[in-house]
Amino acid sequence: MxxxxxxxxxxxxxxxxxxxxxxxxxxxxxxxxxxxxxxxxxxxxxxxxxxxxxxxxxxxxxxxxxxxxxxxxxxxxxxxxxxxxxxxxxxxxxxxxxxxxxxxxxxxxxxxxxxxxxxxxxxxxxxxxxxxxxxxxxxxxxxxxxxxxxxxxxxxxxxxSDPQLDIMSSTAGTGVAWAAMVMEALADGAVNMGLPRSMAMKAAAITLVGTGKLYLETGKHPGEIKDSVCSPGGSTIRGVHALEKSGVRAAMMNAVEAAHTHVLSMSKM
Ligand SMILES: NC(=O)c1ccc[n+]([C@@H]2O[C@H](COP(=O)([O-])OP(=O)(O)OC[C@H]3O[C@@H](n4cnc5c(N)ncnc54)[C@H](OP(=O)(O)O)[C@@H]3O)[C@@H](O)[C@H]2O)c1
Structure with missing residues (x-):
């Protein structure tokens, strides 16, 4: 066809x-x-x-x-x-x-x-x-x-398979909204420190796109990418510490779990 x-x-x-x-x-x-x-x-x-x-x-x-x-x-x-x-x-x-x-x-x-x-x-x-x-x-x-x-x-x-697609639905389908929230929050941080909003949003967007491309094109594990930009006692590792104290990884995993629970409930309609 x-x-x-x-x-x-x-x-x-x-x-x-x-x-x-x-x-x-x-x-x-x-x-x-x-x-x-x-x-x-x-x-x-x-x-x-x-x-x-x-x-x-x-x-x-x-x-x-x-x-x-x-x-x-x-x-x-x-x-x-x-x-x-x-x-x-x-x-x-x-x-x-x-x-x-x-x-x-x-x-x-x-x-x-x-x-x-x-x-x-x-x-x-x-x-x-x-x-x-x-x-x-x-x-x-x-x-x-x-x-x-x-x-x-x-x-x-x-x-x-169908069950795998249900998980994808709660990861890549919904993930656009969460990535947008991360992007907005990163920009908010920059605005809070005094950067103009338009400049901050564009930089936050490019940072997310570029990080994804780095993984896709080099195959480097996200942990390796993170380690490569954390110099000892530097600003990035201080930010990593702040994010870990806020439970950033668990928050994202909880989001996938909440979305998946909802998708499964729809499949019982
Ligand atoms: N949005 C996402 O990110 C996303 C991601 C993955 C999958 N999906 C799935 O995509 C589907 C559509 O979502 P959406 O976000 O596009 O929703 P949406 O923007 O609300 O669009 C729903 C469409 O269905 C039309 N509709 C309502 N009753 C109908 C009927 N009896 N016959 C034919 N069309 C009818 C609506 O008509 P009107 O234009 O007249 O209102 C509207 O055009 C959903 O099943 C959702 O699970 C959405």
């Missing part, structure tokens, strides 16, 4: 659908004219029309018009939305819905539907995302290749 011939539809047009659409347009993976979205109101659809997508308030119209359909509504809406969608053998269905494992999605779809569960984070909008995928019971090898071609240009994409 060549990407240039795909027609991709979105059921739901909110933050996650828009992130994926922005990423695909930016990475030149699919053109706006190849995409369509549905939602009950024009709140989000108007933004997609401005990007050149076609839109509708009728979810079934998206299914009739597209061969790849991405489910991007809220988890609690799936039990009403999914059974009403007229899927057939011509469709490959993807979902970004958190908490619902493959069998739960598949129970709402036409029996035999080719399905792949995915878990992106919002950084896909700038082609720096993380996407996890789980192969559904009826997805083919060719489907997995197509999903890889769609997801790789906008993310670090990996196929895994």
């Amino acid at each position: 060549a990407l240039a011939n795909l027609k991709i539809g979105f059921i739901g047009a909110g933050s996650m659908a828009q992130g994926m659409i922005d990423g695909w347009i930016r990475a030149n993976v699919v053109k706006p004219s190849q995409m369509m979205a549905s939602a009950p109101t024009d709140r989000n659809l108007s933004k997609l029309r401005a990007k050149g997508l076609s839109t509708t308030h009728d979810n079934a119209e998206v299914v009739r018009s597209c061969s790849v359909v991405v489910i991007a509504c809220k988890p609690y809406q799936c039990k009403d939305v999914l059974p009403a969608l007229p899927f057939g053998p011509q469709h490959l269905v993807l979902s970004v819905v958190a908490g619902l494992r493959c069998p739960m999605h598949e129970a709402f779809l036409t029996p035999g539907t080719r399905f792949v569960r995915t878990m992106p984070n919002v950084a896909i909008a700038v082609c720096e995302g993380n996407i996890s995928g789980v192969r559904g019971a009826h997805a083919t090898d060719e489907d997995m290749v197509v999903v890889g071609k769609l997801m790789n240009p906008i993310s670090n994409y990996e196929v895994m």
